[in-house]
Amino acid sequence: MLMLKVLKTFTTAAQFQCKRALCASGAMSHSKYEYVRQYESDDKLLPNCWIVIRIDGKAFHKFSDVHQFQKPNDKPALDLMNRCAERVLDQFRDVLLAYGQSDEYSFVFRKDTVLYNRRASKLMTNIVSQFGSSYVFYWKDFFPEKQLKFPPVFDARAVLYPTNLTLRDYLSWRQVDCHINNLYNTTFWNLVLKGGLTNQQAQEKLKGTFAADKNEILFSQFGINYNNERDQFKKGTTIYRERVEVPMENGQIKIRSKITATHCDIIGDGFWEDHTYLLDPYKDA
Numbered sequence: 001m002l003m004l005k006v007l008k009t010f011t012t013a014a015q016f017q018c019k020r021a022l023c024a025s026g027a028m029s030h031s032k033y034e035y036v037r038q039y040e041s042d043d044k045l046l047p048n049c050w051i052v053i054r055i056d057g058k059a060f061h062k063f064s065d066v067h068q069f070q071k072p073n074d075k076p077a078l079d080l081m082n083r084c085a086e087r088v089l090d091q092f093r094d095v096l097l098a099y100g101q102s103d104e105y106s107f108v109f110r111k112d113t114v115l116y117n118r119r120a121s122k123l124m125t126n127i128v129s130q131f132g133s134s135y136v137f138y139w140k141d142f143f144p145e146k147q148l149k150f151p152p153v154f155d156a157r158a159v160l161y162p163t164n165l166t167l168r169d170y171l172s173w174r175q176v177d178c179h180i181n182n183l184y185n186t187t188f189w190n191l192v193l194k195g196g197l198t199n200q201q202a203q204e205k206l207k208g209t210f211a212a213d214k215n216e217i218l219f220s221q222f223g224i225n226y227n228n229e230r231d232q233f234k235k236g237t238t239i240y241r242e243r244v245e246v247p248m249e250n251g252q253i254k255i256r257s258k259i260t261a262t263h264c265d266i267i268g269d270g271f272w273e274d275h276t277y278l279l280d281p282y283k284d285a
Helices: 001-024 033-039 058-065 073-089 120-137 164-193 199-206 211-222 229-237 270-274
Strands: 052-056 095-101 106-109 154-161 237-247 253-262
Touching: 001 058, 052 120, 052 164, 073 095, 073 106, 073 120, 073 229, 073 237, 073 253, 106 120, 106 164, 120 154, 154 164, 164 199, 164 211, 164 229
Parallel strands: none
Antiparallel strands: 052 106, 052 154, 095 106, 095 237, 237 253
């Protein structure tokens, strides 16, 4: 009789453990409510395309005013953006390269990535939440004397580019945008802060002007040669995985990657010829 009780207890315990394992594996998680999963949309992005996740600051004009960012460029604020982008690359190995200017950043995923099964919502939310939380986390490192008065907000979008050419054209577009905006802002804020114009007067003075006109205003009125402005302001920041050779104890060389930030031209061929490993594995058919 005692042996029968022990055997029965053992069987019951084994059944319980088995049932718990099945529940944990999802084999018994079905319920009458599970049909609601059918309402989830399929947002899987097309294969064999470059995925770019671009984030933008929401109402950053107000954010920069409240936190008294220096005009036209606040270097600590831009450096903070770069630090957040580096954090994204550190956490997401499938991001090959990122380009940032002002309050935006574009993250380029490997063309063959299968991260999160290429679901747009997953990619966007993970990137933008990592970036936004990093902005708050690292704020004190760049603004030790300023209190963060309210949290920043960023939105995100996912865009597909089918070829290496269209990807490069996208990045060129963003860098041209950086140059156009920075030249305008540099001229505008010098007219306001040094020239004594109101915002409206500065806008009227710059209406219809070309790049040469703005360069002339900066040089003739304020002694500023725009070419001497920081490359970080004029060209934005490109962050990428740089290949470095690491010597081993056995005399062999091992290739490692490190996250590197630069402020260079990415419109011409120079950068891409120096870093062929970024795009070459994904040459267009």
